[in-house]
Amino acid sequence: MNPDRTVTYREALREGLRAALAGDDRVFLMGEDVGRYGGCFGVSLGLLEEFGPERVMDTPLSESAFVGAGIGAAIGGVRPIVEIMTVNFSLLALDQIVNNAATLRHMSGGQVGVPLVIRMTTGAGRQLAAQHSHSLEAWYAHVPGLRVVAPSTVADAAGMLLSALADPDPVLVFEHGALFGLTGELPDGPVPVDLDRAVVRRPGRDVTVAAHGAALHASLAAAEELAADGVEVEVVDLRTLRPLDHDTVLASVRRTGRLVVAEDGWRSGGIGAELAARVAEQGFWDLDAPVGRVAAAEVPIPYAKQLEDAALVSPVRVASAVRAVLS
């Protein structure tokens, strides 16, 4: 243990991968440019040299084939970690993820489990425009048979992969591109995470804000700002979007009486829509105000910086939503 050990989110992801590869000979990483290039975003840099080409496999630009191959390999008794560069590219593999990974256990009457981990970068904030910036985790969270997780802290970036690998079902890990440079302490290296539970990142008595990804950090910044005005915001990191841990959110709302959901994806049919509905169903009488939502503007994410900024969740927008549910 090194109590002063500070790493970036990117390095934490790499530590998780290294621990996974070192801990189980059946584990291997495959995807586009994960090997010689070191990963599109540098996450897997050095792993090819450390573990060799049989454990870190560069693939052709064939998302459907290498994701499907990951599914087949998982069925066949090995433990692949498949990396897809971005969530936008994952749409080329949607058939395999939704029609095979999510269905095989059920269609086979429980015979065929798919212990596969698929990692992909999600989110905007880097002026990459509309084909590299979307946050589609809510789409995947719609699908029974998948588990959808989103590490939003350095510790989760390192540890969630180990938990995902231990899961007997397909797990999609959404790594937010705007968080790669985030720093945090990782005193014990990668530690497995409870993928069934959301977690309170900041306690507060006045309003609950539930979020994941970059929106979590916008929410934490907003909470800090609001604290100066005497408003105590409780920030819940959802962590797992399917199955969604509404119990932790409901417990928080019982204390605060108010809920705002912040998300990097679009509002329509989003995580906030689902969470608001569940709280309305199961926690209606705990609410002192309508649920507030902060989400990306309903537009393909634009390139120009001022337009992209205007489209995304920001601390100012979260703070504004919190004030609205308090007024």
Place this chain on the structure above:
Amino acid sequence: MGADAPVDPALGLRLLRAMLRVRRFEERCAELYSSTAIRGFVHLYVGEEAVAVGVLDALGPDDAVVATYRDHGHALARGLSMRSVMAEMYGKVEGCSGGRGGSMHLFDVGHGFYGGNAIVGGGLPLAVGLALAQRRTGSGGITVCFFGEGAVAEGEFHESMNLAALWDLPVLFCCENNLYAMGTALERSESNVDLAVKAASYGMPAWAVDGMDAPAVHHATSRAVAAVRSGDGPVFLELHTYRFRAHSMYDPERYRDHEEVDRWRDRDPIETLAATLRGLGALDDAGWDALEAEVAAEVDDAVAHAEAGTVEPVEDLTRHVYAERNGTAL
């Protein structure tokens, strides 16, 4: 043995029996569908029996199989019991997929049978992955992947062929070319209708086989399996065949004429092989009648078993979505 070489009587009789089991099973399915005992989409394999039977007879027990939605023949030829396949048609607990899959999604991991896949082309990446696992674990097994000629128009076909060849994976690709992707004729959907040539462009051995001739299919598959098992990478077989019946039970068959169907029926793989065996003195009327009686009894038994099977309580609806943990669903 080549396509023109004499047929080994023992092999011929084994293939004949296997094809007859599929034929009579399918004919009963058609009747049961008409009487509404079974529902959903049902795609019959009548006419194509020589393909699944010839290919799967040449495999070993450690090999894996990925099939399509027209999968009854593959399941039976792979050794799944007729009872478990028929019970699946009925949606019963005793079905090979516990009633969750139905006609298009027959599974039996114990027989290395990884499903009928109902997305055209969707099984190919899966087969590549199963082969990747076989190589990584050193199991010695290979994966056989069936798909129709319609799949050749899908991107997943090309991605999978490339990946399997690039990584020298032990996959036998079996393209069942029955000339129609549902109602679309091959020449109306492919710029080049020589499918073996397309496969060969990925750097793997590929050749066409008469898919109406079960011993020829068996012979070609044995050669292909030996090559794949040796570790030299994938092989592609294009099996020329024809479905005698409609695409599914809903198909009015407006896209092909009866003369064409009749021409192919003249090459019925069961009648052809039976005639060959009679010529060799390996089959006579008594032998044929005994075979028919044996298969009829098996089909009757499968239907009786399915009808008496267990209806899963709706309380179990959400089982098998996730692995069960401590006895409960996630």
